[in-house]
Amino acid sequence: MSTTNIIAKITEIFDTNIEFEENFFKTEIIRGIEHTIIKGKLTYIPSYCEHCGEENEAYSIVKNGNQVVDILIGQFNSKPVILRLIKQRFYCKHCKRTFMAQTSLVEKNCSISTKVKSCINIELSENVSHKHISATYSVSMATVQRVLRSNDFKTNKHWLPEVLGIDEFKSLKSVDANMSVIICDVQTGDIIDIIPDRRKRYLREYLERFSKEARSMVKYITTDMYQTYIDLGKELFPNAQIVIDKFHIVQLFTRSMQKLRINVMNDFNTRSKKYKKLKRYWKVLLKKEFNLNGVEFYKYIHYSKLTNTNEILIDLLKISDRLAAGHSLYQEFLYIIHSSDVKGFENFLDKY
Structure with a gap:
């Protein structure tokens, strides 16, 4: 297997116009960070001029020197990998302008490969900070933000769902x-x-x-x-x-029940047992009545005997007739919602 094929498999660079040097790996310190450097050359025979569109016939487009560019292509052994690419420059005799050889590995006038940008995009879909992504892929914060902005999608203004x-x-x-x-x-x-x-x-x-x-x-x-x-x-x-939305209707009733409990609670002295019971066991008033425990008995604060949440509810409703009436309406509503009874809900609205 040739050197080019070996490097292509390792780095997943399959552009056939790129040839790699024999000593394909070396390390170099760049901005205080150790990088792995791979050297290669990009050249081919262009079929037309990028500027004027003139076809390459009778050697109308000729080679005209080269330019060295560094392209970040990923990570290897926790080190950033840079492809140091010698890009062929071409001269068009028709329009008398030059242009560079291009590769699908990287966008034009960019030094970060499309593969690295794809990896950054995947990271952006997770709950990860931009600073962490920047450090992981050895790019600047500005690069991460540019990749993020490039994902802006256009909404179809001629369609909406049912x-x-x-x-x-x-x-x-x-x-x-x-x-x-x-x-x-x-x-x-x-x-x-x-x-x-x-x-x-x-x-x-x-x-x-x-x-x-x-x-x-x-x-x-x-x-x-x-x-x-x-x-x-x-x-x-x-x-x-x-x-x-059903959730918001339940939320409205729940907040109303909470408000009623607080109003009743404020009628009593803050040191009274009735006030303390209403304040401590507010969750009992909000629960579905059929989900309360009426069988097992435990020790609860403010109660001298063993009791359960069902008996606590009965005790709380004895404190105020207004609270008992409001709780009865609230429980009727919760049961209708729980059973998805549309007709029952319509009757509930007509009744109250």
């Missing part, structure tokens, strides 16, 4: 109220885009970029109770029904 999900999440301090908006295909879970601002004028401006045909494709919009999402859904999506 079930569109809209929700916000905690984002950077630089955006309004530290919140950004994510829109996704609920059926597949695919993220369509992330919008850095959730204020109404910015959201309207963004959503109006989608064509009317795309917005007409949407049949359902699942969201929370943020009024901006509901208003824009009705205004911009003519065929869509607004569906409040």
